[in-house]
Amino acid sequence: MSRPSKPSLTDNPLDDICPVCKSNRYLNPSLQFLINPECYHKMCSTCVDRIFTSGPTCCPVPRCGKTLRKRGFHQAFFGDLKIEEECDIRKRVGDVFNRRQEDFETLRHWNDYLQDVEDLVFDLVKGSAKTKRRAEETLEEYRVKNLAVIEENKKAGQEAASLERQREKAEREAAKQRRLAMAREEEEEKMDVEKMKRSALDRLANSNEDANAIARQAQKGILKKTSARRTLTDAPTNESTTSVRDSGLSIRGLKKKVAPVVEKEYDPFGGIDLTPTRYILQDHYENDYLAGFVKGQPTAMTGGYSLHEYYGRSMLEAFSGLGVFIEDEIASRNQPAAMATIKAEARDDVF
Amino acid sequence: MKFNIEDLPILFPYPRIYPEQYAYMCDLKKTLDAGGHCVLEMPSGTGKTVSLLSLIVAYQQYYPEHRKLIYCSRTMSEIEKALAELKALMKYREEQLGYKEDFRGLGLTSRKNLCLHPLVKREKSGAVVDARCRSLTAGFVKEKKDRGEDVPVCIYHDNLDHLEPHNLIPNGVWTLDGIMRYGEEHKQCPYFTSRRMMSFCNVIIYSYHYLLDPKIAERVSKELSKDCIVVFDEAHNIDNVCIESLSTDITEDSLRKATRGAQNLESKISEMKDNDSEKLMNEYAKLVEGLRDADEARQEDAFMSNPALPDDLLNEAVPGNIRRAEHFVAFLKRFIEYLKTRMKVRQVISETPLSFLAHLKEYTFIEKKPLRFCAERLTSLVRTLELTNIEDYQPLQEVATFATLVATYEKGFLLILEPYESDTAEVPNPVLHFTCLDAAIAIKPVFDRFSSVIITSGTISPLEMYPKMLGFETVVQESYSMTLARRSFLPMIVTRGSDQVPVSSGFAVRNEPSVVRNYGNLLTEFSKLTPDGMVVFFPSYLYMESIISMWQGMGILDEVWKYKLILVETPDAQETSLALETYRTACCNGRGAILLCVARGKVSEGIDFDHQYGRTVLCIGVPFQYTESRILKARLEFLRETYRIRENDFLSFDAMRHAAQCLGRVLRGKDDYGIMVLADKRFLKKRNQLPKWINQAILESEVNLSTDMAVGSAKKFLRGMAQPFKNVDQEGISTWSLADLEKHKEKQDEENIRALQEAQREAMEGGAIQREVDMDEFDDDEAEAGMMELDG
Numbered sequence A: 001m002s003r004p005s006k007p008s009l010t011d012n013p014l015d016d017i018c019p020v021c022k023s024n025r026y027l028n029p030s031l032q033f034l035i036n037p038e039c040y041h042k043m044c045s046t047c048v049d050r051i052f053t054s055g056p057t058c059c060p061v062p063r064c065g066k067t068l069r070k071r072g073f074h075q076a077f078f079g080d081l082k083i084e085e086e087c088d089i090r091k092r093v094g095d096v097f098n099r100r101q102e103d104f105e106t107l108r109h110w111n112d113y114l115q116d117v118e119d120l121v122f123d124l125v126k127g128s129a130k131t132k133r134r135a136e137e138t139l140e141e142y143r144v145k146n147l148a149v150i151e152e153n154k155k156a157g158q159e160a161a162s163l164e165r166q167r168e169k170a171e172r173e174a175a176k177q178r179r180l181a182m183a184r185e186e187e188e189e190k191m192d193v194e195k196m197k198r199s200a201l202d203r204l205a206n207s208n209e210d211a212n213a214i215a216r217q218a219q220k221g222i223l224k225k226t227s228a229r230r231t232l233t234d235a236p237t238n239e240s241t242t243s244v245r246d247s248g249l250s251i252r253g254l255k256k257k258v259a260p261v262v263e264k265e266y267d268p269f270g271g272i273d274l275t276p277t278r279y280i281l282q283d284h285y286e287n288d289y290l291a292g293f294v295k296g297q298p299t300a301m302t303g304g305y306s307l308h309e310y311y312g313r314s315m316l317e318a319f320s321g322l323g324v325f326i327e328d329e330i331a332s333r334n335q336p337a338a339m340a341t342i343k344a345e346a347r348d349d350v351f
Numbered sequence B: 001m002k003f004n005i006e007d008l009p010i011l012f013p014y015p016r017i018y019p020e021q022y023a024y025m026c027d028l029k030k031t032l033d034a035g036g037h038c039v040l041e042m043p044s045g046t047g048k049t050v051s052l053l054s055l056i057v058a059y060q061q062y063y064p065e066h067r068k069l070i071y072c073s074r075t076m077s078e079i080e081k082a083l084a085e086l087k088a089l090m091k092y093r094e095e096q097l098g099y100k101e102d103f104r105g106l107g108l109t110s111r112k113n114l115c116l117h118p119l120v121k122r123e124k125s126g127a128v129v130d131a132r133c134r135s136l137t138a139g140f141v142k143e144k145k146d147r148g149e150d151v152p153v154c155i156y157h158d159n160l161d162h163l164e165p166h167n168l169i170p171n172g173v174w175t176l177d178g179i180m181r182y183g184e185e186h187k188q189c190p191y192f193t194s195r196r197m198m199s200f201c202n203v204i205i206y207s208y209h210y211l212l213d214p215k216i217a218e219r220v221s222k223e224l225s226k227d228c229i230v231v232f233d234e235a236h237n238i239d240n241v242c243i244e245s246l247s248t249d250i251t252e253d254s255l256r257k258a259t260r261g262a263q264n265l266e267s268k269i270s271e272m273k274d275n276d277s278e279k280l281m282n283e284y285a286k287l288v289e290g291l292r293d294a295d296e297a298r299q300e301d302a303f304m305s306n307p308a309l310p311d312d313l314l315n316e317a318v319p320g321n322i323r324r325a326e327h328f329v330a331f332l333k334r335f336i337e338y339l340k341t342r343m344k345v346r347q348v349i350s351e352t353p354l355s356f357l358a359h360l361k362e363y364t365f366i367e368k369k370p371l372r373f374c375a376e377r378l379t380s381l382v383r384t385l386e387l388t389n390i391e392d393y394q395p396l397q398e399v400a401t402f403a404t405l406v407a408t409y410e411k412g413f414l415l416i417l418e419p420y421e422s423d424t425a426e427v428p429n430p431v432l433h434f435t436c437l438d439a440a441i442a443i444k445p446v447f448d449r450f451s452s453v454i455i456t457s458g459t460i461s462p463l464e465m466y467p468k469m470l471g472f473e474t475v476v477q478e479s480y481s482m483t484l485a486r487r488s489f490l491p492m493i494v495t496r497g498s499d500q501v502p503v504s505s506g507f508a509v510r511n512e513p514s515v516v517r518n519y520g521n522l523l524t525e526f527s528k529l530t531p532d533g534m535v536v537f538f539p540s541y542l543y544m545e546s547i548i549s550m551w552q553g554m555g556i557l558d559e560v561w562k563y564k565l566i567l568v569e570t571p572d573a574q575e576t577s578l579a580l581e582t583y584r585t586a587c588c589n590g591r592g593a594i595l596l597c598v599a600r601g602k603v604s605e606g607i608d609f610d611h612q613y614g615r616t617v618l619c620i621g622v623p624f625q626y627t628e629s630r631i632l633k634a635r636l637e638f639l640r641e642t643y644r645i646r647e648n649d650f651l652s653f654d655a656m657r658h659a660a661q662c663l664g665r666v667l668r669g670k671d672d673y674g675i676m677v678l679a680d681k682r683f684l685k686k687r688n689q690l691p692k693w694i695n696q697a698i699l700e701s702e703v704n705l706s707t708d709m710a711v712g713s714a715k716k717f718l719r720g721m722a723q724p725f726k727n728v729d730q731e732g733i734s735t736w737s738l739a740d741l742e743k744h745k746e747k748q749d750e751e752n753i754r755a756l757q758e759a760q761r762e763a764m765e766g767g768a769i770q771r772e773v774d775m776d777e778f779d780d781d782e783a784e785a786g787m788m789e790l791d792g
């Protein structure tokens, strides 16, 4: 998992020579090569110390001309520096284009998206200076436009990763427990058998029963013990494995369920639609009574009086009860009530 | 010989039958009728193959379904043997029935064994023959030829196209030799003849790999229908075959070659882009739609096949980021570079596919999904590019297969990186093992697909281990004992030397001079008394070498040399076959010889030492596996975790199956005789794990012997064997004529009837009692009810 601790000689001798000072790893096995993601030119750590300690300067590789800082240098992960560069670019692009498959309606769209991203990466890696610039622009543009989505996906990705890690950890822990239990079992079994044997020996020594019979009995007892233990221990451990697996699943399921609930706003009316169905509330109504002294009068408004509120209330009062037909309602109310009484009567009979 | 099992008439090509053969056939029939799987252990040398074939052929011909038989064996010679048996059987049937049945039986082995092309067949390695043949026979080669281009083709292959596709070869049984001769005569390729005729024949005999190795199985065995009868013969090692077929090793060298392959691909792509970009566009368009469509065009000769891709994957479209050829090659390169970097680590690492994928994603941004499509995508690309020198891309293909496997299976696999060959090595030689731990994965499709799978061998004890490890359920599980008119083999367990010092190949004592000397004395004594050939098995090469050099120092070899020639097996196949030849000569001309070999080597599997070639087999030490191997450790852990098979149980099972294999080498028939010596004190406790037929033959008085006692028994035994033994003595006991068989059947019928009657009587009596009890209960109830009434 760690980075290569002690790099060995590579097969290509050129790869083991510092292109700047020409020192050779063959002669100096502790030689370490570093790169700077500005230009990916390789040089040994001594050169880096020598050249860049006093501050940023030009890359010593001829015709490079990039200004480098010592801070930027690190060891390359890949042997092939082109791949190293590509992966750095991929990281940058991946941080921005981080949509997930769930975001897309069809697989086809998702695949098209993947290909577009790949094309962009290719432009950045292999394209000419011009395509590179254009690709950078596209990248930046997309980033600015989709800041929120990117942030969201990033969070989701991290969450998924951490869940995954947790699950793995739990599994490893469970495996360890199982192993321990198994070892303990074996130990106990051995002790049991040992005890049986000892007691058989004792009996052989102290009683005057038939020696063969005792031996046979002991043997049988031991066999029974071991097999019984085996069947006995088989059952509970199986259970425990399933339960462990279950708990792992439930963690995953739980998180997913919680997330959407939190996002929804609290609705005091429990989902009843309050918008009027029979009329449309307008912002303004012609009203002589109001027009006279309320409208435009700060004295009338300071107390929090709202014309809008007033309109709403008046309209509601005017229309309320319009859709209610009392006869119908009574009729429909009667039926279930009658039923209930019948039922009650029937029940009465029972007692 | 003609007889019936239930309603099924069977023609058996010999005048006599062994009782165990009859029992074996009955159980086979039971399995086939029930349509399930079975595990059968039949003592070696009792005509297992012929019983199997005659029952199944009879079954095929008698019932209207005409279920096809797929018979899998391990080696070429076993396949050839089975074909010969089949041929003899069919001839006998023809004579008896008076007409020729509509029947076709074919064998299939690799191109290397069947190729007729004068240039290709000269290649030594099987992989190269395959690759060269493909480049001569691929679909686009033919297209090019039709377009009038001058490309090399194989005439043997192209001739097949002029024949009727379902009648490339006449009916009958074709041995490998036979089909080669026919191919030469008619100028048609035997390999493709066999392969294409597979759906048109009644019996197919081929090697395990054609069914188990998913890379091959998909291609070769795809069209076989569900009701085929599948037989795995000599299947005691089937779990290892399964595991090997899904495991891969990656080395630095193979990665280097894979890089080169990727670079070649890259240049080929840009070439094609300039000249013939339409083809690439076509491929691209197909991939957008999904692999299945691209798959339609797949021929029998695809560059490689995907390893066990689930069907839903095949129906899905290729992920967008590897759709385009250049994207895919960049993807491969990234993956290879990543592997190279991982190989530089200098400590042992073992990790699960999941954690590998996580790490991979962190550094290379390769997701799991495109990785899964790797193998299939590469196949498609190679086809599009019309590459001919396919063998150059073999390492790349390995990497792609690895990629697909690692992304497909989360469980049952492990990645182990071993930077050094051994613990003491200084120069790193890293190997990345991708090992399958679960034998059930590879064989699962077989059990899912075919309704009857028969697993059989001479030594497959303990029977219940196999269903457990391979994850299937059996209808019949049976181990047969050997009926013998006289005791023709003498198994013994020697636990100590003449000086009463226990002998063992246990790690603590294996190099102690007293133990080594005792083993040496055992060898000397038996070399004195054994006529002709004697085979000695050691647990490992390492141990064999050290013990031989110690014997040399003790002068034991010089002593043995007086009585017998000494020959040694080596890991080198050619040397070993030379040694074997010499051994055989020495056994035949009366000089006698000893062959020292290894219990897990080539000799122990598949080479028979019948009659004078082996009169004594001596097993020095329990042939345990090398337990320090990390792969084995991982597998043990997996077995314990998943199947609840304990480490020690598995190790001892594995050791004993190898020991049993070794012992079975000397007894190849009922007229054969031999001595079997198990020399280790640990065998005492393990004897129950030997196959039933061997274990039953061990007398109580011969389980805990010292060398001198063993020598005494052996001498007595050999004296008995020297007495004239007439065939007549065997009649009715260990061989049955038709009359004996009838008698047995009658007896069995009677017994069945008696058992039935008994059961009936019991049932009646039981029923009567039951009824009485019922009555009582009823009465009680009523009485109680009455009381209640009274109370109320």
Ligand code: SF4
Binding pocket: B111, B114, B115, B116, B117, B120, B121, B132, B133, B134, B136, B137, B154, B155, B156, B157, B189, B190, B191, B192
């Ligand atoms: S088609 Fe047959 S004969 Fe021709 S090269 Fe291939 S295997 Fe050989």
Ligand SMILES: [Zn+2]
Binding pocket: A018, A019, A020, A021, A022, A023, A043, A044, A045, A046, A047
């Ligand atoms: Zn330098």
Ligand SMILES: [Zn+2]
Binding pocket: A039, A040, A041, A059, A060, A061, A064, A065, A066
């Ligand atoms: Zn530079």
